[in-house]
Amino acid sequence: MLELANVTVQFGGLSAVKDVSLRMGSDEMVGLVGPNGAGKTTLFNVISGLVKPIHGRVLFDGVDVMHEPDYKRARLGLGRTFQIPQPMHELTVRENLVVAQRFGAGRVDAARIDEILELLQLTEQAGRDAATGLALQELKRLEVAKALATEPKLLLLDEVLAGLETQGKRLFMEKLREVHARYRIGILIIEHDIETISSLCPRVVVLDFGQIIADGTPQQVFNDPAVIRSYTGVEHA
Amino acid sequence: MNQRNFLFAVLLLATYVLVPAVFGDNNYVMGLIISALIVAGIAIAWALLGNLGGMVSFGHAAFFGVGSYASALLTMKLGWPVLLAMPMAGLIAVLFSAAMLPALRLSGPYFALAILAYAQIFRILATEMDWLTQGAKGLSRIPTLPVLFGIDLGSRSGSYLVIVTLLAAFIACYAWVRRSHYGTALRAMHDSEQATRVVGVNSVMLKAWMLFLSAFMTGVIGAFNAHTINFLEPDYAFGGGWSVLPIVAAIFGGYRTLSGPVIGALCIYLIDQLLFKSLLPTGHQIMLGVLLAAMILFAPDGLLPLFRRRHA
Numbered sequence: 001m002l003e004l005a006n007v008t009v010q011f012g013g014l015s016a017v018k019d020v021s022l023r024m025g026s027d028e029m030v031g032l033v034g035p036n037g038a039g040k041t042t043l044f045n046v047i048s049g050l051v052k053p054i055h056g057r058v059l060f061d062g063v064d065v066m067h068e069p070d071y072k073r074a075r076l077g078l079g080r081t082f083q084i085p086q087p088m089h090e091l092t093v094r095e096n097l098v099v100a101q102r103f104g105a106g107r108v109d110a111a112r113i114d115e116i117l118e119l120l121q122l123t124e125q126a127g128r129d130a131a132t133g134l135a136l137q138e139l140k141r142l143e144v145a146k147a148l149a150t151e152p153k154l155l156l157l158d159e160v161l162a163g164l165e166t167q168g169k170r171l172f173m174e175k176l177r178e179v180h181a182r183y184r185i186g187i188l189i190i191e192h193d194i195e196t197i198s199s200l201c202p203r204v205v206v207l208d209f210g211q212i213i214a215d216g217t218p219q220q221v222f223n224d225p226a227v228i229r230s231y232t233g234v235e236h237a
Numbered sequence: 238m239n240q241r242n243f244l245f246a247v248l249l250l251a252t253y254v255l256v257p258a259v260f261g262d263n264n265y266v267m268g269l270i271i272s273a274l275i276v277a278g279i280a281i282a283w284a285l286l287g288n289l290g291g292m293v294s295f296g297h298a299a300f301f302g303v304g305s306y307a308s309a310l311l312t313m314k315l316g317w318p319v320l321l322a323m324p325m326a327g328l329i330a331v332l333f334s335a336a337m338l339p340a341l342r343l344s345g346p347y348f349a350l351a352i353l354a355y356a357q358i359f360r361i362l363a364t365e366m367d368w369l370t371q372g373a374k375g376l377s378r379i380p381t382l383p384v385l386f387g388i389d390l391g392s393r394s395g396s397y398l399v400i401v402t403l404l405a406a407f408i409a410c411y412a413w414v415r416r417s418h419y420g421t422a423l424r425a426m427h428d429s430e431q432a433t434r435v436v437g438v439n440s441v442m443l444k445a446w447m448l449f450l451s452a453f454m455t456g457v458i459g460a461f462n463a464h465t466i467n468f469l470e471p472d473y474a475f476g477g478g479w480s481v482l483p484i485v486a487a488i489f490g491g492y493r494t495l496s497g498p499v500i501g502a503l504c505i506y507l508i509d510q511l512l513f514k515s516l517l518p519t520g521h522q523i524m525l526g527v528l529l530a531a532m533i534l535f536a537p538d539g540l541l542p543l544f545r546r547r548h549a
Contacts, residue, residue: 048435074437086432088425095421102418104437131428150436 330456
């Protein structure tokens with residue numbers, strides 16, 4: 001469903017992403033990990049159309065979306081969240097979802113919005129102001145709910161579990177599994193915590209200095225000497 | 238019809254009947270009210286762009302001037318009927334506003350400055366293209382509003398009915414856009430444009446529609462004014478007052494409300510002309526500035542929200 005071919009991004013003279021190629025199936029759940037500054041969010045920005053690479057191609061559902069603007073990619077089925085939640089200001093939680101559904105999916109289906117609110121435990125907060133009336137955990141859930149309201153085929157989740165305490169993280173992971181199972185969509189998730197990503201994703205891709213250094217099952221990846229070196233800075237014994 | 242719409246209809250009917258009934262014989266007062274409502278029309282258009290489009294414009298004089306000249310020229314040179322030339326003038330203002338589309342990628346003061354510069358360009362063009370506009374000499378004997386169903390729309394009372402109808406149509410249109418999903422998305426775009434784009438909102442297109450709608454409204458008001466005063470020259474039609482006064486009116490009345498710009502325009506224009514002008518015949522606008530500064534300091538949301546809070 002998603003194919004990145006030789007994607008390279010440069011900011012000034014600095015290469016944020018170097019020659020990255022990646023394929024992902026339609027209902028896969030893939031973890032994207034790597035140290036800070038590895039290029040994970042930049043890669044998400046390339047996929048969702050917020051950053052233009054200097055080289056390479058992005059294919060989604062067999063269509064080259066390189067020249068499609070961000071809002072058109074959303075309409076094609078690329079939903080995303082941001083590391084720092086970006087609720088739509090001046091709107092309630094429900095209105096956030098209505099706008100996402102109306103413009104992303106091209107329709108308004110109140111039943112589906114209720115379903116998403118219930119699934120992400122936001123029903124009680126539906127009438128609250130999204131920008132000022134929610135706690136961090138609720139804002140993170142709203143990010144996912146907004147992206148889901150666009151009826152995506154692929155969900156890009158940027159550190160949605162970061163900042164949550166252990167119990168909150170566990171509950172959120174359950175929700176993500178439920179989302180994946182119920183809507184049968186692909187999920188590409190950025191996460192720092194190796195344990196979390198190992199239990200959530202059957203496939204993990206590791207990015208370091210803008211390049212993919214490992215791709216496989218969590219066991220394969222986290223035993224890979226290059227990955228251990230990148231995380232610990234020392235050679236594997 | 239819900240209660241709000243019913244109230245709007247009753248108020249509109251009362252406005253149609255009462256003002257001409259009370260002031261119909263007083264041309265001076267009717268003239269002042271019409272002038273105030275002209276400012277109100279631009280103020281509604283300005284508030285629509287500011288409130289829904291999130292863009293602060295210092296250049297509505299450009300749309301006003303283009304609408305004025307377009308309607309005057311269509312009627313004088315091509316012999317178009319005035320009531321057909323007026324909406325066409327609005328469309329021509331839309332066409333000219335398309336030149337401002339690149340500025341939509343700018344935000345805040347940069348957009349405001351860009352649109353101010355555009356307004357100056359149009360004023361200079363109107364002055365220099367004297368083969369069409371007669372330049373600084375101006376256009377005179379612009380056709381007046383016609384007689385329709387036995388009502389002389391060119392008279393003070395007739396012109397009043399036309400401007401009230403235009404304002405009612407603008408408010409209804411503004412309310413419809415604001416209530417729609419487009420209005421909700423536009424509200425969301427102000428502080429979170431990226432968040433709206435990644436859920437499929439074409440923010441630039443929506444802002445462009447608001448610019449077009451605002452330009453259309455202002456152009457039609459400009460056309461109405463041209464056929465009411467029957468004379469135009471560039472410094473008047475593109476004068477900074479048509480940009481500044483509606484802003485003052487909208488902020489004074491409450492630019493985030495539907496009727497705030499109208500109430501603001503009526504208050505500031507009538508207070509200025511009937512009170513400040515008699516107290517300070519030269520430079521009376523300074524008192525408007527003081528009034529606006531006080532309003533921003535003590536009731537930044539404007540008169541109407543202040544009134545509502547007091548009576549809540």
